[in-house]
């Protein structure tokens with residue numbers, strides 16, 4: 385493959401599966417500039433000083449308190465990052481928006497409320513609004529004078545959101561859309577002023593409307609009694625012959641799905657960033673506690689099994705952080721390079737990286753769930769008590785695998801989007817799979833030579849990509865357009881895709897850090913984290929591929945496929961215990977996630 389083709393593939397959504405990035409190609413947290421760091425610091429301090437102390441009252445839904453917090457955030461410019469400056473926002477670049485989301489996450493309920501307003505409650509107007517709609521709504525949304533929310537789900541239509549029953553019909557005088565129906569689970573719904581509502585025109589054409597709380601026939605229901613994020617507002621909303629001015633149709637009749645799904649792309653990416661921040665916070669709490677608590681005459685932190693937990697939390701968080709900032713840098717690069725109408729181009733860029741956004745959501749949420757679970761375990765019985773910080777984090781974390789498209793739906797989307805791009809020629813996966821087939825036949829497929837300190841990891845990453853091509857190629861050949869019905873195979877392929885992205889992102893970041901930084905300790909611990917992650921992830925890739933292949937082929941064909949897989953997946957053993965002990969030492973040295981900003 386020529387250099388130009390490689391770099392073209394690299395910048396394509398999903399391109400990481402067929403092109404090898406170099407360390408200098410990827411953005412890492414070490415590349416954050418001072419302005420971006422300052423945004424993160426402002427956000428973190430705001431939550432620590434203004435929001436967290438009020439968490440007990442927020443959890444009790446003290447009247448008006450969450451809106452007050454959001455408005456305060458607005459005064460500091462923390463709500464308008466997604467809004468261009470000409471409409472009163474701060475027009476943050478993607479990397480800044482990512483660190484902002486990450487650093488707002490210390491209190492889950494606030495993070496969710498922020499995302500409901502500044503993310504999915506804002507994006508539809510920014511990207512699909514008319515000039516009048518933007519001028520009317522965005523300046524007030526940017527400051528928090530008006531709070532907003534996103535209303536897609538219904539009692540009977542969650543994942544299957546296009547099955548919505550809320551209807552809109554044009555009034556006889558043609559001046560209003562008359563809405564009837566119900567929405568469910570609306571974050572910020574209890575106090576918002578502006579509602580982005582999806583409804584079917586004449587019961588058929590899925591469309592989007594901007595609805596204001598003050599419109600007649602609009603009501604909200606009682607707060608839902610939730611497992612977690614109790615400080616956030618989640619209510620059903622009702623429309624009973626609710627007139628919505630004709631000019632409040634957002635985008636085009638029958639094109640509401642474009643608004644809905646593109647908005648979710650943005651939301652999913654940010655959700656991963658919020659989760660990343662959450663993982664770091666519980667790691668910090670667990671590390672501190674492990675030094676305070678003694679058992680059998682030792683501090684918990686001295687036990688190997690506790691160190692292994694702290695290390696694994698840090699390692700998986702490192703993988704998420706490496707992926708998310710890599711994606712943010714890629715998205716920002718594509719947006720800066722875009723010519724013409726910046727807003728339109730930005731939407732196209734976000735669509736281009738929809739696969740990476742789903743990865744951010746799925747991997748980010750699953751790692752946070754892993755981290756909160758292990759944090760509770762490290763706290764022991766106290767972890768199960770509301771007076772200690774991790775019980776709430778455990779409850780709050782669980783929602784992230786459910787909303788913004790469940791992780792099951794997102795796994796299927798990852799593969800669906802990849803195949804669509806492959807079939808449409810946007811991503812040359814098919815030629816890559818054919819070339820691999822030829823290499824297997826000619827016996828050259830196993831030749832992956834790399835040298836240097838990460839030679840083994842280089843090989844694992846390269847082989848992970850081949851394994852994806854092998855398993856997906858076999859599945860597509862066998863099931864063709866019916867592959868979507870084989871959900872377990874699709875999920876296995878999605879898991880391989882995510883692991884490959886994570887492995888490569890960890891590796892390139894560690895290489896970049898090793899090449900540009902001289903401080904031994906942390907850079908060495910980062911290399912340890914990358915090694916430990918890649919070794920285990922390579923094992924997961926092999927297992928997922930085996931599952932997929934076993935359901936795809938049989939007899940001699942299966943035996944041949946599995947023997948090829950075994951050769952792809954062959955790797956030298958590593959001492960994962962020693963690697964983890966060193967990573968744990970780095971965590972314990974500062975009682976925090978040790979790789980931030982590196």
Ligand SMILES: Cc1cc2nc3c(=O)[nH]c(=O)nc-3n(C[C@H](O)[C@H](O)[C@H](O)COP(=O)(O)OP(=O)(O)OC[C@H]3O[C@@H](n4cnc5c(N)ncnc54)[C@H](O)[C@@H]3O)c2cc1C
Pocket residue numbers: 500533534535536537539540541542543544568569570571572610613618783786787788789790791792793871
């Ligand atoms: C606290 C909270 C806040 C929320 N905030 C908002 C909001 O602000 N705006 C909004 O519009 N919505 C919001 N939601 C709704 C949320 O997006 C939905 O709950 C979610 O999309 C899942 O839909 P559902 O609950 O109907 O579950 P279902 O769609 O019934 O899914 C149930 C299970 O079946 C699985 N499943 C469904 N379809 C398939 C399939 N085709 N193949 C395989 N498995 C499948 C799902 O993955 C899940 O595991 C919120 C929900 C909660 C709990």
